[in-house]
Amino acid sequence: MSSTNGKIKIGFYICHCGTNIAGIIDVQKVVDYAATLPNVVVSKHYKYMCSDPGQEMIQKDIKDNELNRVVVAACSPLLHERTFRNATSQAGLNQFYFQMVNTREQNAWVHLDPEASTDKAMDLVRSAVNRVAFHKPLEKKTVPIKPDVLVVGGGIAGIHASLTLANAGKKVYLVERDPTIGGHMAMFDKTFPTLDCAACILTPKMSAVKNHPNITMWTYSEVVSVDGYVGNFQVKVKRKPRYIIDDLCVGCLDCIEACVYKEPRFFDEFNQGLSKRKPVYMPFPQATPQLVVIDPETCIWFKTGKCKQTCVEVCDRKAVDLNQQPTYKEIEVGTIIVATGFQPFDAKKVYYYGYGTYPNVYTALEVERLINASGPTSGEVVMRDGSRPKSIAIVHCVGSRDKNTNLWCSRVCCLYSLKLAHLLKEHTHANIYNFYIDIRTPGKMMDEFYTRISEEGVKFIRGRVADIYPDTNDEEHRRLIVKAEDTLISEIIKVPVDMVVLSTGLVPRDDAQDVRRMLNISCSTEGFFIERHPKLAPVNTFTDGIFLAGCCQGPKDIPDTVAQAGAAAAEALALIDLGYIELEPNTAFIVEEECSGCKSCVPLCPYTAISYDEVKKKASINEALCKGCGTCVASCPSGSIKQNLFEDEEIYSEIDGILNYKMEEALC
Amino acid sequence: MPDKPKLAFYWCASCGGCEESVVDLAEDILFVVDNVDIIFWPVAMDFKKSDVEKYADGEIVASLINGAIRTSEQQEMVQLLRRKSKVVIAHGACAQYGGIPGLANEFQKEEILKWVYEESPSIINEEKVRPQLKYKVNGSEVFLPELWNVVRPLDKVIDVDYYIPGCPPSPKLLKEAVLVLLSGNLPPKGTVLAPDIALCDECPRKDTKPTDLAFTEFLRPNLHIIDPEKCILSQGFVCMGPATRSGCGALCVNGNMPCTGCYGPTSRVKDQGAKILSSIASNVSAKTEKEIDAVLNGIPDPVGTFYRYSLAGSILRKKVNI
Amino acid sequence: MLKIEIEEAASKQWQPKIVAFFCNWCTYTAADLAGVSRIKHAPNIRVIRVMCSGRVDPQFILDSFAKGADGVLIGGCHPGDCHYQEGNYKFLRRFQMLRRVVDSLGIEKDRLRLEWISASEGDKVRIVVNDMVAKIKALGPLGLPVKYKEWANEMNVLESEIAGKEEVYA
Ligand SMILES: Cc1cc2nc3c(=O)[nH]c(=O)nc-3n(C[C@H](O)[C@H](O)[C@H](O)COP(=O)(O)OP(=O)(O)OC[C@H]3O[C@@H](n4cnc5c(N)ncnc54)[C@H](O)[C@@H]3O)c2cc1C
Ligand code: SF4
Numbered sequence A: 001m002s003s004t005n006g007k008i009k010i011g012f013y014i015c016h017c018g019t020n021i022a023g024i025i026d027v028q029k030v031v032d033y034a035a036t037l038p039n040v041v042v043s044k045h046y047k048y049m050c051s052d053p054g055q056e057m058i059q060k061d062i063k064d065n066e067l068n069r070v071v072v073a074a075c076s077p078l079l080h081e082r083t084f085r086n087a088t089s090q091a092g093l094n095q096f097y098f099q100m101v102n103t104r105e106q107n108a109w110v111h112l113d114p115e116a117s118t119d120k121a122m123d124l125v126r127s128a129v130n131r132v133a134f135h136k137p138l139e140k141k142t143v144p145i146k147p148d149v150l151v152v153g154g155g156i157a158g159i160h161a162s163l164t165l166a167n168a169g170k171k172v173y174l175v176e177r178d179p180t181i182g183g184h185m186a187m188f189d190k191t192f193p194t195l196d197c198a199a200c201i202l203t204p205k206m207s208a209v210k211n212h213p214n215i216t217m218w219t220y221s222e223v224v225s226v227d228g229y230v231g232n233f234q235v236k237v238k239r240k241p242r243y244i245i246d247d248l249c250v251g252c253l254d255c256i257e258a259c260v261y262k263e264p265r266f267f268d269e270f271n272q273g274l275s276k277r278k279p280v281y282m283p284f285p286q287a288t289p290q291l292v293v294i295d296p297e298t299c300i301w302f303k304t305g306k307c308k309q310t311c312v313e314v315c316d317r318k319a320v321d322l323n324q325q326p327t328y329k330e331i332e333v334g335t336i337i338v339a340t341g342f343q344p345f346d347a348k349k350v351y352y353y354g355y356g357t358y359p360n361v362y363t364a365l366e367v368e369r370l371i372n373a374s375g376p377t378s379g380e381v382v383m384r385d386g387s388r389p390k391s392i393a394i395v396h397c398v399g400s401r402d403k404n405t406n407l408w409c410s411r412v413c414c415l416y417s418l419k420l421a422h423l424l425k426e427h428t429h430a431n432i433y434n435f436y437i438d439i440r441t442p443g444k445m446m447d448e449f450y451t452r453i454s455e456e457g458v459k460f461i462r463g464r465v466a467d468i469y470p471d472t473n474d475e476e477h478r479r480l481i482v483k484a485e486d487t488l489i490s491e492i493i494k495v496p497v498d499m500v501v502l503s504t505g506l507v508p509r510d511d512a513q514d515v516r517r518m519l520n521i522s523c524s525t526e527g528f529f530i531e532r533h534p535k536l537a538p539v540n541t542f543t544d545g546i547f548l549a550g551c552c553q554g555p556k557d558i559p560d561t562v563a564q565a566g567a568a569a570a571e572a573l574a575l576i577d578l579g580y581i582e583l584e585p586n587t588a589f590i591v592e593e594e595c596s597g598c599k600s601c602v603p604l605c606p607y608t609a610i611s612y613d614e615v616k617k618k619a620s621i622n623e624a625l626c627k628g629c630g631t632c633v634a635s636c637p638s639g640s641i642k643q644n645l646f647e648d649e650e651i652y653s654e655i656d657g658i659l660n661y662k663m664e665e666a667l668c
Numbered sequence B: 001m002p003d004k005p006k007l008a009f010y011w012c013a014s015c016g017g018c019e020e021s022v023v024d025l026a027e028d029i030l031f032v033v034d035n036v037d038i039i040f041w042p043v044a045m046d047f048k049k050s051d052v053e054k055y056a057d058g059e060i061v062a063s064l065i066n067g068a069i070r071t072s073e074q075q076e077m078v079q080l081l082r083r084k085s086k087v088v089i090a091h092g093a094c095a096q097y098g099g100i101p102g103l104a105n106e107f108q109k110e111e112i113l114k115w116v117y118e119e120s121p122s123i124i125n126e127e128k129v130r131p132q133l134k135y136k137v138n139g140s141e142v143f144l145p146e147l148w149n150v151v152r153p154l155d156k157v158i159d160v161d162y163y164i165p166g167c168p169p170s171p172k173l174l175k176e177a178v179l180v181l182l183s184g185n186l187p188p189k190g191t192v193l194a195p196d197i198a199l200c201d202e203c204p205r206k207d208t209k210p211t212d213l214a215f216t217e218f219l220r221p222n223l224h225i226i227d228p229e230k231c232i233l234s235q236g237f238v239c240m241g242p243a244t245r246s247g248c249g250a251l252c253v254n255g256n257m258p259c260t261g262c263y264g265p266t267s268r269v270k271d272q273g274a275k276i277l278s279s280i281a282s283n284v285s286a287k288t289e290k291e292i293d294a295v296l297n298g299i300p301d302p303v304g305t306f307y308r309y310s311l312a313g314s315i316l317r318k319k320v321n322i
Numbered sequence C: 001m002l003k004i005e006i007e008e009a010a011s012k013q014w015q016p017k018i019v020a021f022f023c024n025w026c027t028y029t030a031a032d033l034a035g036v037s038r039i040k041h042a043p044n045i046r047v048i049r050v051m052c053s054g055r056v057d058p059q060f061i062l063d064s065f066a067k068g069a070d071g072v073l074i075g076g077c078h079p080g081d082c083h084y085q086e087g088n089y090k091f092l093r094r095f096q097m098l099r100r101v102v103d104s105l106g107i108e109k110d111r112l113r114l115e116w117i118s119a120s121e122g123d124k125v126r127i128v129v130n131d132m133v134a135k136i137k138a139l140g141p142l143g144l145p146v147k148y149k150e151w152a153n154e155m156n157v158l159e160s161e162i163a164g165k166e167e168v169y170a
């Protein structure tokens, strides 16, 4: 800015954030103090700096006072840095002449002593004021966005996101680990709160995915590596051998019939082991794609190398291929939607509920299959011992809201427990007891649903179940006693029942950490993937171009899952349709005349952005590849690499500021 | 003919190598002698303090002072020379960063005195006599300079205009410095009169250095033979070249020894030791603490290795808890 | 006042100052999370945000000490979790070496600390900060700028002595 005669003029602002900041930090004191700092010409406080009037105040001051630097002390820069940079640039100043002080998340919200908090704020303000003087005008770099999208996981979340994108004309790769898409929802009979049949809503969507010209669906496949960055991810997908040639199989199921195992005898995953399957099987009748799969773990040919291979023989389309090998597909996409869902809490971990010990203790997911018309018992509630229950206990919050297991509420268990209560009543006319801590039924139509079920004669007992054990009075030792304290009457009660249903919570998938590493995203404390911001960016991750949908981000019901999937698709579309994304210009560069060509930095870059020029005998950085970690900068032994936004001088000036260090002290 | 410009040389805590570098100018010294008036050079000619005191303030064109500042006498002399000179040049590694004498900053003064006057195996001093600062003989008092607790580079004691790096500086740099002084075309204050690029730039072995450096062990030149063709660092010997200013012509490497860093860091670096440490450690290939330590233990004395010449002028300056 | 009392009063006044370098993706985010979760902790740290622990130059650490920090804390992503793949390993290696240097130059071990704190570990920020503050309180101030000034005094003493001596000769 020529009008400022090369002088640095800083405007300083501190936000009250209502009382969030001003309630503990003495903002007036900070403002008075900032006014005494070098180069500060404006120093103000305001109720809400991020509001329009707050931003306008900055912009007006920039014009009226010829400010050329702006410092705002407010919330975390991760939240509002962008807001204030925009405000700065709208007033005609380069947006990087801005620095933010984290005064809320890392100060007012975490400290109790107003004086110490105010001191800390002043230290950091001094530091920012020091730093901003060194800021340079920079331009954001833009990278083009490849229009294709990868969706990982084919549950209802992945299905919905894929369809939304495909309908918008984008090419989608949907990668599902299981032999079929559908996820958990495909296992349910009915869904709360409307009690409409899950298959009726889901199956059409599954076939729409299968048939959509814009969707490439790879089931029985896994993403094995993701490289690159937003706009240009290189993805490698492993297609596990199904031992069936996709294009030839028509799903006639003759091979299953012909298998040397005359009877199904292996654990059927889809039915939660409540029925058996053969080594060659179709997961369930509506499985999509309609392709059988041979499980090498149970197939005798793979186990012993000996078998008549009746399946191969019988298939007149020659679709069975026992020599199939995994294949790898390499694709390039611009954005990724992660929709890997959840897994149910392992009920065995609460050992005193007897799951796995007493055959008539079931998990909710098993019961979903049991009451399903297309399930192992064709919807008849026949228990493992062949009997039918006359009384049933449904135990809420198994593995949830408990400091010994998981702290969180899994959100859907109360509701699906009500659903199961209703369905079990309908199927068995048994007496049903719901043991709950609190009934949690927020959401549209949900509490009405609760009222409806409670009017159906289902009993509700408020109390966490303490123990489940066999009833010794029952001669056949089948009956179970459910012991709990009914907290409404403060009495220990023991209810004898024939069947117990454990409403297990929703937990992160076992491999969530591996997926997280591969995608370079983060998990929150419980292990679900973490969103960039719970309110402002609920489907974004900290990695640009990667979005979250469904239960991989946290427990939620189908309506919320679908809504989130739509939001994730919209976020991806927004990027794709804009065609490019702006990236932070925090890349590193080597000053050629300073570089001695010592080559120390070359192997340090994880993105091979640094190369050695054999002619010039110097190293140089390819800006397009550099992601701006700064590792090479800290390592160059002759100080010849600089990082935009994080130059040495900028960091030293922050240190000086924090420690209130004056240059004169250097003389002694 | 107007007076020739007056030049002073002085030595403080140094080995004398820098004085030698003046002599090493060889025939060029004649040029110097022709063009300047050496008015003070205790190591070579008989001058007294009073000779300096008689000059007017600023009358001496330049003083080249070598050695670190460790005693009261040195302090007194450099303060005097500062007053009398237009330009003061820190001559050599010790004046610039403390040099080898600066390593004394790893110890307490008392530790040093005790060792030197009492414990050193070659000492016989049963009465444990120590030099006295003041002593009366025949009715008059004699003084000895006092040893300071801290070894200091010259610019922590007086204002310094330029620096000539090296232990010792190469005659070439010295000659260039004198020429610059005589030309009157002075560079900005604070300039180090040597190229601002690291030694690898002029190292004859540069081309043999690989671009995938990854250390699995460190070797010491006293225990292992250095391949005379290949980059020394890439063989696992700590070579300070990448963090050290060039200008010496890679003398040590040409003698098949690793650079030990005597020319100090480039202008972009505050702390030569920290920077070479950062670079070398980053390129260790191990990933767990234990494995990393195992590799780094191959450098048994990191302070003496990375800060051989620069400890007194480094960020921390000195062992801080004494 | 007794000497002990004076010391006590002084130590109540003195509050350690810790300069912290937190990587943007894990530890800085964790410190924000501590805020969002209102996890209270000691107000003694001053965070400088860097993109990755790999950006932390040992010079920054020494400079912080020299300019008055009583402690320096570096926070990065857990091994294997660095947003830039391996920046944290590179820092770890520097740290292991720097630790020995700092140690032999007389700065107590507890004043320099490296912690891996992931974005979800808001509570670990509290634990680490409180623990570090407690340990540094027990050590007392490092106060290098004050020490440097004290050290410089020996030279001032000489100046007055010389002046005195010159008078004697005169
Ligand atoms: C017993 C029970 C009953 C429920 N009843 C209802 C109800 O009535 N109404 C309702 O609204 N909600 C109900 N829910 C909640 C509902 O299940 C979820 O909201 C919904 O399934 C979430 O869908 P999703 O796609 O996020 O996850 P999922 O359904 O878990 O789908 C994730 C998919 O991703 C695949 N996958 C996982 N990891 C990978 C990987 N690394 N690579 C490739 N693919 C991968 C999985 O194989 C799976 O197909 C119930 C939940 C339970 C446990
Ligand atoms: S580390 Fe520095 S001096 Fe060495 S090659 Fe890289 S940029 Fe050049």
Ligand code: SF4
Pocket: A587, A588, A604, A605, A606, A607, A608, A609, A610, A621, A625, A626, A627, A628, A629, A630, A631, A632, A633
């Ligand atoms: S800053 Fe990081 S990504 Fe960029 S060149 Fe350096 S090491 Fe590579």
Ligand code: SF4
Pocket: A598, B199, B200, B203, B204, B205, B206, B209, B230, B231, B232, B233, B234, B239, B240, B241, B242, B253, B259
């Ligand atoms: S590291 Fe040493 S030996 Fe290798 S190129 Fe550099 S100066 Fe020469």
Ligand code: SF4
Pocket: B166, B167, B199, B244, B245, B248, B249, B250, B251, B252, B253, B258, B259, B260, B261, B262, B263, B264
């Ligand atoms: S090679 Fe290094 S140690 Fe040897 S003279 Fe040159 S700068 Fe000094």
Ligand code: FES
Pocket: C023, C024, C025, C026, C027, C051, C052, C053, C054, C075, C076, C077, C081, C082, C083, C084, C085, C086, C087, C088
């Ligand atoms: S990004 Fe956190 S340590 Fe590298």
